[in-house]
Amino acid sequence: MAQAKYLTGDAAAINAFIDQFDVFLIDCDGVLWTGDHLFEGIVETLELLRSRGKKTVFVTNNSTKSRPDYQKKFTALGIPSDVEEIFGSAYSAAIYLSRILKLPAGKNKVFVIGEAGIESELRTENVPFIGGTDPNFRRDMTPEDWQGIADGSHLDPEVGCVLAGLDFHINYLKLSHAHQYLRRGAVFLATNVDATFPMNHSFFPGAGSISIPLTNATGTKPVALGKPSQAMMDAIEGKFRLDRGRTCMIGDRLDTDIKFGIEGKLGGTLAVLTGVNKKTDWEAKDAIAVPAFYVDKLSDLHGAAQ
Amino acid sequence: MAQAKYLTGDAAAINAFIDQFDVFLIDCDGVLWTGDHLFEGIVETLELLRSRGKKTVFVTNNSTKSRPDYQKKFTALGIPSDVEEIFGSAYSAAIYLSRILKLPAGKNKVFVIGEAGIESELRTENVPFIGGTDPNFRRDMTPEDWQGIADGSHLDPEVGCVLAGLDFHINYLKLSHAHQYLRRGAVFLATNVDATFPMNHSFFPGAGSISIPLTNATGTKPVALGKPSQAMMDAIEGKFRLDRGRTCMIGDRLDTDIKFGIEGKLGGTLAVLTGVNKKTDWEAKDAIAVPAFYVDKLSDLHGAAQ
Missing domain, CATH: 3.40.50.1000 (HAD superfamily/HAD-like)
Known part of the structure; x- marks a missing residue:
């Protein structure tokens, strides 16, 4: 040992x-x-x-922050740093999408569950996405949602990937969309799958809390891009x-x-x-x-x- | 075989x-x-x-409906039924709490993640609860929530159990409360842990999607009261x-x-x-x-x- x-x-x-x-x-x-x-x-x-x-x-x-956001935190805490020294799981996911996965045109949009950090890293790598912090996905289910998600009419046919990260605005509408995209063959990625998230000297549900219901419902584990x-x-x-x-x-x-x-x-x-x-x-x-x-x-x- | x-x-x-x-x-x-x-x-x-x-x-x-709600569905679909013929996982959970688990006084409140069906079955068995459909839990996290959940000042000291069922209004605030109650020793129950929920000729995330992030974050599996x-x-x-x-x-x-x-x-x-x-x-x-x-x-x- x-x-x-x-x-x-x-x-x-x-x-x-x-x-x-x-x-x-x-x-x-x-x-x-x-x-x-x-x-x-x-x-x-x-x-x-x-x-x-x-x-x-x-x-x-931590995928909730982009590298520039993270650098702001370093600066606020008095730690000298360069944005190029910072490597987060959102950036890791963006690089994986743009340079390794390379989804085919017409099927290259990403359905994001997560916060703004993921969105800005995807933007820097020119990866098209929907979901994320879009207010249209921050609401309760309607009867039209049940029908439109089930029959696919509410789904974007160009989505070829679901990317799940820590989302403080997780809801049933987002989970239902992601679940349905995965059922229809979308690639499943997670920024990371940490079970817990340290905050205020305690622990809160981590990014794994967002992807694990989808893993459980579809039988598919995500490719995790974090440690x-x-x-x-x-x-x-x-x-x-x-x-x-x-x-x-x-x-x-x-x-x-x-x-x-x-x-x-x-x-x-x-x-x-x-x-x-x-x-x-x-x-x-x-x-x-x-x-x-x-x-x-x-x-x-x-x-x-x- | x-x-x-x-x-x-x-x-x-x-x-x-x-x-x-x-x-x-x-x-x-x-x-x-x-x-x-x-x-x-x-x-x-x-x-x-x-x-x-x-x-x-x-x-x-299905724990989202109480037995009387369920009977309404039978009647609406033209199926003769008696409320006493119906046995749902919310009712099963309420019976388990009131007749088997019997939480001690001062620690007998249940933190509910779920819909009205669970609440009405708990009421019929006189099980005290918080959470559920309470609008105070249907909102985004505030900085005060992070602090109050972490240090316990936002928690109800009488909660001795977390009961998780299918919740179409799941959010990070509820998961964080439940997670913290479990970290502090609350008994973990689930109405059921179905991975998926059939609706509109398709499937949606099931009740298991609500409990599995908590299982993943705490290492504790719930006692499931459904099939x-x-x-x-x-x-x-x-x-x-x-x-x-x-x-x-x-x-x-x-x-x-x-x-x-x-x-x-x-x-x-x-x-x-x-x-x-x-x-x-x-x-x-x-x-x-x-x-x-x-x-x-x-x-x-x-x-x-x-």
Whole structure:
């Protein structure tokens, strides 16, 4: 059984750890911050990594924000960042649609369940879509909807894909449309399938809550474009031309972050204990993934490695 | 492997089949009607069974309607019925709560996700509840909701149970409340967990679409009170004092109706081909359940068995 090496307080081990890598893929929620609360020492820690010539890439499954939205959050919290350093699951989905899936003309529209972040990333990749934040889909079912969805007259014949992400405005009308498109053969994508979403120091239903009713009703699982999907890793590798062996994934979740790094055959993975998972989770017999390294909090890298 | 006996057109076999039973538990959607379309010959077939002294009980997983609502539908479609012949999953859930679960005082409120049918059945059993069709829960999340749900100040401390049924007004606010109650130890019930809901000659997301995001986010499966749950069979047996060996379940779905009858050790099960499942479904290697008998449509019982 693999063992996670504890780095907190061990300056020599931390320096060796940092020297081992050129690129750090860093999860955000639970690592840099929780909700709108920035953890102490984060700015200095990122500064340290960059001052040693390391590339930092922020990899998030949160699809409700676009990369520019995300950068605003970094700026508001006082973290210097470049929009090109940010890689979210909405962007990952947009790239997958435009560069890999390449739906045929006449069947290339995407029915979106999700917030504005998905829409703006699809726009940057020129992927046509319907649904999303359109007020026409933010309402109750009418008798005409039941009929029109069932017989297809309310459906757009050009829709060839359903893309499901976290949607704070989820409703039965959207689920019914998506369900019917899937029944008629649409490709099923999800920005990510996280079961929960961390907010206000607690948890709320995550993006997986949007796609799983559709999976359950159709028997089809979506291709997920967020961590731990290797489709996202491939897109990151393609964009940043990174050397996987010299890259480390840093995150708080075993089922997304750490699994993502291990399955992506990165040189290392670092778990932090400021988010979802605890040490006992990877020490459990049926642990979903075991990190190579761990620290109590990300800023422990800074404390010892001046 | 069990074989299903085909009865359509075989008068002798149909008469022997009918004689074998005293009670017929009959599913509604996909057997008697689809949506608001009554299948031909249904009235005459029920008439035939009753004229031979058989008891008919209508067993439905649809929780959006109460028994009196359901009876209105029977009457509107021209089917004579008694409200006491109708057994729905909302009623089954109400009975389970009041007579079996018996939540302690001070922790006996139910947070309901669902339509009015659940509410009226809970009222008949004097089970206190919140949520349901309350307009305060039919709206978007506010910043105060995020905070109040996370810290518990928006939660009712007397809620000891979450009951999830099909809700055409599902939203993120309701899911977030239910999720937080479950995280805090509430008992998780579902009227039923049907993946799909038949309407307008097609399918829509079913009650399972409401509970499965919560199961996914909490790791806890609900106790389901609809078919094929044997909690429902026990309640039916208790109410009608039926002899299981002389009872037959009639339905269109293998995963609910036929499984329900087989696991309930009834004397027989009859599949009809007017709904979800086809003959190939139970002839498949990994068939979820194999009926003892099948007909093309329920009225085939009438055609041959004059």
